[in-house]
Amino acid sequence: xxxxxxxxxxxxxxxxxxxxxxxxxxxxxxxxxxxxxxxxxxxxxxxxxxxxxxxxxxxxxxxxxxxxxxxxxxxxxxxxxxxxxxxxxxxxxxxxxxxxxxxxxxxxxxxxxxxxxxxxxxxxxxxxxxxxxxxxxxxxxxxxxxxxxxxxxxxxxxxxxxxxxxxxxxxxxxxxxxxxxxxxxxxxxxxxxxxxxxxxxxxxxxxxx
Amino acid sequence: xxxxxxxxxxxxxxxxxxxxxxxxxxxxxxxxxxxxxxxxxxxxxxxxxxxxxxxxxxxxxxxxxxxxxxxxxxxxxxxxxxxxxxxxxxxxxxxxxxxxxxxxxxxxxxxxxxxxxxxxxxxxxxxxxxxxxxxxxxxxxxxxxxxxxxxxxxxxxxxxxxxxxxxxxxxxxxxxxxxxxxxxxxxxxxxxxxxxxxxxxxxxxxxxxxxxxxxxxxxx
Ligand SMILES: N[C@@H](CCC(=O)N[C@@H](CS)C(=O)NCC(=O)O)C(=O)O
Ligand code: FES
Numbered sequence: 001x002x003x004x005x006x007x008x009x010x011x012x013x014x015x016x017x018x019x020x021x022x023x024x025x026x027x028x029x030x031x032x033x034x035x036x037x038x039x040x041x042x043x044x045x046x047x048x049x050x051x052x053x054x055x056x057x058x059x060x061x062x063x064x065x066x067x068x069x070x071x072x073x074x075x076x077x078x079x080x081x082x083x084x085x086x087x088x089x090x091x092x093x094x095x096x097x098x099x100x101x102x103x104x105x106x107x108x109x110x111x112x113x114x115x116x117x118x119x120x121x122x123x124x125x126x127x128x129x130x131x132x133x134x135x136x137x138x139x140x141x142x143x144x145x146x147x148x149x150x151x152x153x154x155x156x157x158x159x160x161x162x163x164x165x166x167x168x169x170x171x172x173x174x175x176x177x178x179x180x181x182x183x184x185x186x187x188x189x190x191x192x193x194x195x196x197x198x199x200x201x202x203x204x205x206x207x208x209x
Numbered sequence: 210x211x212x213x214x215x216x217x218x219x220x221x222x223x224x225x226x227x228x229x230x231x232x233x234x235x236x237x238x239x240x241x242x243x244x245x246x247x248x249x250x251x252x253x254x255x256x257x258x259x260x261x262x263x264x265x266x267x268x269x270x271x272x273x274x275x276x277x278x279x280x281x282x283x284x285x286x287x288x289x290x291x292x293x294x295x296x297x298x299x300x301x302x303x304x305x306x307x308x309x310x311x312x313x314x315x316x317x318x319x320x321x322x323x324x325x326x327x328x329x330x331x332x333x334x335x336x337x338x339x340x341x342x343x344x345x346x347x348x349x350x351x352x353x354x355x356x357x358x359x360x361x362x363x364x365x366x367x368x369x370x371x372x373x374x375x376x377x378x379x380x381x382x383x384x385x386x387x388x389x390x391x392x393x394x395x396x397x398x399x400x401x402x403x404x405x406x407x408x409x410x411x412x413x414x415x416x417x418x419x420x421x422x423x424x425x426x427x428x429x
Binding site for chain 2: 141144145147179181182184187206209
């Protein structure tokens with residue numbers, strides 16, 4: 001039984017899945033999709049596995065899953081026996097889901113800004129940066145209160161898929177013209193995330209801490 | 210010529226040991242870094258080698274290492290190692306540009322003047338100040354100071370206006386707001402407190418009130 005990831009190296013969303021697979025120590029096949037400039041994710045063969053025409057897609061034991069957040073839930077549910085990445089107790093499950101949706105929702109404005117700057121996407125860059133900054137502020141405000149409690153992670157006392165899903169586009173935001181100057185709590189959280197055992201970098205995110 | 214002026218640039222507690230941080234003061238980019246042993250440094254955010262931002266670098270012991278080619282700089286600014294030439298003693302002329310930096314009242318302050326003479330703002334005893342939080346407001350520093358002082362005047366207590374705006378609260382807590390001119394369009398405001406509210410619970414409460422202040426100022 002093999003896991004197959006339809007992947008693009010420079011995609012922050014694919015990076016979410018690669019990070020999770022790495023943290024869980026899972027082997028997988030990487031199918032490189034020529035996202036830019038090839039736009040292979042809009043071709044019929046790819047639309048057959050994801051009609052939304054988006055990366056990432058994960059195939060696992062007959063399942064074909066799209067959406068990074070859904071894939072993180074699947075991997076944690078199936079392979080993380082200890083339940084640390086996806087806690088099931090009521091005090092943490094809801095908050096983890098809430099921040100996971102935030103990662104796939106509001107925070108994706110930072111991805112749009114990056115697609116504009118790096119891959120020449122035609123979109124309203126000012127609006128994208130404004131929305132991304134508003135989302136960063138929500139996260140920084142939350143993490144500021146976590147720091148007062150001496151806590152590091154978005155929910156609970158160890159990293160969860162909420163941290164993992166929020167990490168890539170916040171870390172990569174400089175590529176979209178959004179610096180980290182105004183988000184001190186975010187900076188500290190990013191640094192701690194990069195120190196996690198099993199963490200690996202991607203282009204635009206330094207390995208060193 | 211940068212003005213001979215101390216500006217708060219961060220909460221001391223938010224600049225962690227072994228970290229390098231981007232900070233902007235009067236349009237000038239600073240790498241604010243703290244060594245493993247806790248020593249704080251404010252340098253021009255520019256590697257002497259090829260100009261990479263040093264705030265993107267990483268700290269190894271007492272050295273700041275540039276992310277680009279890994280050159281390592283000691284707190285005196287001197288380059289001490291060049292990984293591509295491990296046997297070479299780097300010439301003394303390779304030196305990062307350093308600026309005056311102080312820790313006081315739970316804040317980190319820098320003065321970008323070449324030969325700083327000005328005194329730090331005086332808030333009395335240094336002990337007991339704790340971090341509340343930082344906020345960033347749109348607009349220049351004059352505008353931001355006026356807005357913050359105006360908002361604090363509506364809180365219970367007595368406001369003193371100055372380089373640092375302070376509020377004496379009825380329970381004896383002192384709240385201080387110190388300003389960081391970022392550029393014409395942005396100002397950092399760093400809040401610290403001393404007295405009965407300098408507890409975890411008190412800091413949560415004050416931090417929430419400061420966010421409300423930010424929201425009121427932005428909605429005005
Ligand atoms: N909801 C998806 C969105 C992922 C996403 O935006 N993927 C980008 C690549 S990073 C993409 O495929 N964009 C193509 C498109 O939306 O047309 C997820 O979180 O996985
Ligand atoms: S630019 Fe800093 S080491 Fe080369």
